[in-house]
Amino acid sequence: MVIARRQQRPQFIVCGDGPLAFRVSFALSTRYQGDVTVILPYAGSKHGAQMAALDHVRIVEAVRPDDDAFRRARLADADAVALLDQDDAGNIETALLVNELKPGVRLVVRFFDDELGAGIADHLPNCDVLSASKIAAPPLVALALGEARHLEVPGIDLVVGKPDQLPGTALFTLAGVRGTDAAMLPGDDAGLEPRIAIGLASPDPEPARRTRRPNGRVWYFVRQNLNRYIWYALAVLILVIVAGTTLVALTEPTHWTTALYRVVLDTLAGADPDEEAALVTRAVQVIVTVISVAVIPLLTAALVDAVVRARIAAAVSGPGSPMSGHVVVVGMGDVGTRVLATLLERGIPAVAVNLRDDGSRGIPFAREHGVPVVIGDGRRTDVLKAAQIGTARAVMAMTSDDVANIGISIAADSVERDPEHGRLRRVLRLFDEDFARRVRGLIPRSAPRSASALASPAFAASVMGPDVLDTVPFKDRVLLVAEVPMRAHCELEHRPAQEVDVPGEARLLAVRRPEKGFVSDVYRPAATNPLQHNHHLIVIATRSGLERLRARTAAPTP
DSSP, X not given: OOOOOOOOOOEEEEEOOXXXXXXXHHHHHHTTOOEEEEEESOTTSHHHHHXXXXXXXXXXXXXSXXXXXXXXXXXXXXSEEXXXXXXXXXXXXXXXXXXXXXXXXXXXXXXXXXHHHHHHHHHSTTEEEEOHHHHHHHHHHHHHHTOOEEOOOTTSOEEEEOGGGSSSOOSEEEEEEETTEEEESOOTTSOXXXXXXXXXXXXXXXXXXXXOOTTXXXXXXXXXXXXXXXXXXXXXXXXXXXXXXXXXHHHSSSOHHHHHHHHHHHHHHOOOXXXXXXXXXXXXXXXXXXXXXXXXXXXXXXXXXXXXXXXXXXXXXXXXXXXXXXXXXXXOSHHHHHHHHHHHHTTOOEEEEEXXXXXXXXXXHHHHTTOOEEESOTTSHHHHHHTTGGGOSXXXXXXXXXXXXXXXXXXXXXXXXXXXXXXXXXXXXXXXXXXXXXXXXXSTTEEEEOHHHHHHHHHHHHHHOTTEEXXXXXXXXXXXXXXXXXXXXXXXXXXXXXXXXXXXXXEEEEEEEEETXXXXXXEOOOTTOBOOTTOEEEEEEOHHHHHHXXXXXXXXXX
């Protein structure tokens, strides 16, 4: 008698101790029904304890992932390994070690440096390199701008968001609700209230050039850097010159322009004795000279001090001219830097704020790209005023401290706002989604989000296979955007494109047609167009729907 073997759960290894490692471990052990072994330095850490409490997750303590740690984690039985530490160099070393111990095993590596990561992926088989901050930045920026988010699908520009955020008519609904029930990828006749839809992006317009008066920057410098003592000194000099010119013009038979010329030279260059001049003129010369000797050094010192302070402030105290419609990004760590880069790619002006000029990776990036930088605590209103938040369109609190981000949002709300620029959008980076929901109730008109929660679905999906391009989270569920190749003689070969669509499971977005080893084009097929074995199907699907589609596009077993 043959006894059917119970299907084993997939085996995964996760290296890392942080919010991303926790969320990926949770997704792999629940949504993807796998057994997860986490390698981390200390099991009693905050996230280590959270991971240890999960079902189907076990902990292996090791100062660093080495041969012994992977032996105890049973690397020989693992289907995939995810390296999620915030250490590019350490992740490179560990990836090489894993490939040496088990060549060809599925590897997902967290990197910040795109060029370095791409180079590593090219030299390691079956390896994907992802950046958590790069994945999280576009949806965070979309929140700040109140726009739909672009999907990472090469060859076709798609956006997802609320139906009223889409630039045109929605192609179809991704998630809808009926009462308290939510449905993913409902049929067109499901009668649900759409919450997330997908559509074609409109071409990006050329960034509007900001008009500025020629003397705008000069006047802003004057207002920001010249204190009241300089104005007092200038007022005294002007008063002396006007009074002296009037007296000389009235007491001597000379034109007032000549009188002004003589008084200005006496004031700024000192006076030469003129014994033949009238008594009043000599008196004016003496008074003007004495006053100028006292006032001009004071004025010179004040101006030099203002210039020096302005030069120092140019590096640490924000814009040197008035700004409006910009985004203030507070926190120049990994996430803040990626957010700033995304804004620059979109042609949106920004101001960077960081607590210290301590070598955070975002400060050199901002200065290199001409972004004004303010050094100071973003929870202080004077720091936010230096970033000109009163005329900004949004503030994004991207520090790694939840409490600091809440304080930044509250401080931003207390800064007087220019009514012409509408309501300030506030995006907060928080770790815990439940905490974010409570903060949303505490601070109205704010958008708390977890960067690790935004990035973890893409990491977890990549662990499952290399064909996942992007993810669309909704509540506690996630949709996967994937590119699935069709094999010869598969179930869908020669079938119409509409057969890919399965309500609640999968919808076809586009078809990629590779020819002669090169990607020739991407197109959205008609429902009745037949599919060929060399086509790649670009779909959005649930996890189970993607697994079924993979089976339908796979080559038949002999």
